[in-house]
Amino acid sequence: MFDAVARRYDLTNTLLSGGQDRLWRMATRRALAPGPGERVLDLAAGTGVSTVELARDGAWCLAADFSLGMLRSGRHRGVPMAAADALHLPFADASFDAVTISFGLRNLVDPAAGLAEMARVTRPGGRLVVCEFSTPTWAPFALVYGNYLMRALPAIATRVSSNPDAYVYLAESIRAWPDQPALATKIAAAGWSDVEWRNLTGGIVALHRARRP
Ligand SMILES: C[S@@+](CC[C@H](N)C(=O)[O-])C[C@H]1O[C@@H](n2cnc3c(N)ncnc32)[C@H](O)[C@@H]1O
Numbered sequence: 001m002f003d004a005v006a007r008r009y010d011l012t013n014t015l016l017s018g019g020q021d022r023l024w025r026m027a028t029r030r031a032l033a034p035g036p037g038e039r040v041l042d043l044a045a046g047t048g049v050s051t052v053e054l055a056r057d058g059a060w061c062l063a064a065d066f067s068l069g070m071l072r073s074g075r076h077r078g079v080p081m082a083a084a085d086a087l088h089l090p091f092a093d094a095s096f097d098a099v100t101i102s103f104g105l106r107n108l109v110d111p112a113a114g115l116a117e118m119a120r121v122t123r124p125g126g127r128l129v130v131c132e133f134s135t136p137t138w139a140p141f142a143l144v145y146g147n148y149l150m151r152a153l154p155a156i157a158t159r160v161s162s163n164p165d166a167y168v169y170l171a172e173s174i175r176a177w178p179d180q181p182a183l184a185t186k187i188a189a190a191g192w193s194d195v196e197w198r199n200l201t202g203g204i205v206a207l208h209r210a211r212r213p
Pocket of ligand 1: 044066108
């Protein structure tokens, strides 16, 4: 599916999010706070659009994804890239200072197994940030957003995306995804400690942060 949307992925995201995606990526970098000399894994990085933002402060950031189509579409960005399955990462234990995943955890066949793999490759004391769609906290806004997701979003995607069905999946997968506290519980159950979160854009997106014990 991601190979099929790769060509216009970045443009479609910016249109569907009304340009908010840039702010969400900046907030993710600030939450992870990657510094010079650090090794950072950006998992399910797709075209590397999340990775370039993370690398802005001088950390070495690796974009890993299992869709070769997505990686190819982002080759012009010049970030280091690896073809890798999030459920069986080809990296040694404790080989990264920080791991992050933006709009990817929801797409893993087994998110709990992915979270455990991320813990395995992170050094003790290392950080995790999950940037993912979540649940708006103010009921009237949640209602409007629910309508946008199920009606407007697929309609816009039909005009812009190279694979509109993928955006019907997007809307359905967001609705089925656990809310902020439920995701925090899953992250802790996968071996992470000090789990906390913060909402972006009224809870359309949440940033969950945790530490590897
Ligand atoms: C919505 S895109 C997110 C891309 C990018 N992180 C961003 O912020 O725009 C989700 C990505 O998850 C990847 N993905 C899904 N399952 C995966 C897995 N098991 N291993 C690696 N990547 C996976 C897909 O190939 C896709 O590129």
